[in-house]
Amino acid sequence: MDKRRQIKEIEYKLGVVFRDEELLFTAITHSSFANQKKNVEYNERLEFLGDSVLQLIITEYLYKNYTDKSEGELSRKRALIVCENSLFEIAQRWQLGNYINMSKGEEITGGRERTSILADCVEAIIAAIYLDRGIDFVKTFILSNFRVIIDRAMDDKIILDYKTKLQETLQEQGEVNINYNLSKHEGPPHRRKFYTDVIIQDKILGSGVGYSKKEAEQNAAKEAIKNMEGKNE
Structure with a gap:
């Protein structure tokens, strides 16, 4: 897929227009793709940042909106909301697997449907939005996209096993x-x-x-x- 078209389609799925499109391109680039190209960044560092941003936003939301819950209970609920399965659900909603840059070998072995790759990419995109648009914008974005998952977690409707x-x-x-x-x-x-x-x-x-x-x-x-x-x- 043409890079320009790829970026625009993902922006449409996310409902976000990036000021720096290269941030988004990096967020959707897997290490297997970058290893075959010269001077191409991949998304692992963004994933690291996105994990922290997501944890902070969800933690603050739970702290402010569920004042009757103990620290232990809030921690358990947060773990359900930001777990790999929840991130994978978000990725499927965005049809993210269609857009990730990865090697042919990774694609052949099922990379576009692999839970870990898709979940990591969601965290990288969150970091890219944070860097591009700031904390208030990414907070609105996260709470909008995770609303259903938050509600299910608080109603004990998320099952991991x-x-x-x-x-x-x-x-x-x-x-x-x-x-x-x-x-x-x-x-x-x-x-x-x-x-x-x-x-x-x-x-x-x-x-x-x-x-x-x-x-x-x-x-x-x-x-x-x-x-x-x-x-x-």
């Missing part, structure tokens, strides 16, 4: 035998996709897909929880 949550939920009803069955896998060894069913009392309660067995099992448990909640409504 769906397998554990499913087990705890079912054990409330007594001892239940939970099995995760790998139904099939496909694709080349470097990009294998796994399909897993979670089976409870000989019934498939949920199915999941992932690029590792662990990810597929978590997604199957997630669907199982969703299906159980649907039945209880």
Whole structure:
């Protein structure tokens, strides 16, 4: 994609027009791309800064708006809001994987969908906005984009480990035998996709897909929880 078009499309997704477009370009540049080019910066230093900016803004917001919560509880909620999964959710909303500069090798092995790469890129973009537009602007940007995640965290609706949550939920009803069955896998060894069913009392309660067995099992448990909640409504 042409660099100019790339920048403009991302600015549209973000709702931000950069004064210094090179900051944004650096924020979306993975180290694998920079290693193949001369004099190209990549986003790891911006990621370092963005992590701190995000932590500060979320911490201040929780401190001011949830005065009834203890320090420990606020820390736990903040960890859910700024965790890798939440950042990955934001990246998907922006369709960020389509725009990251990375090497062909990284792309072939699934880099455009890799949670860690996308999450790190979100932090780098936050840093770029902070440097380009200042703290007040980036605060508004963060709180707008993270509003739904903040609300879910405060309402205890964010789950990091769906397998554990499913087990705890079912054990409330007594001892239940939970099995995760790998139904099939496909694709080349470097990009294998796994399909897993979670089976409870000989019934498939949920199915999941992932690029590792662990990810597929978590997604199957997630669907199982969703299906159980649907039945209880």
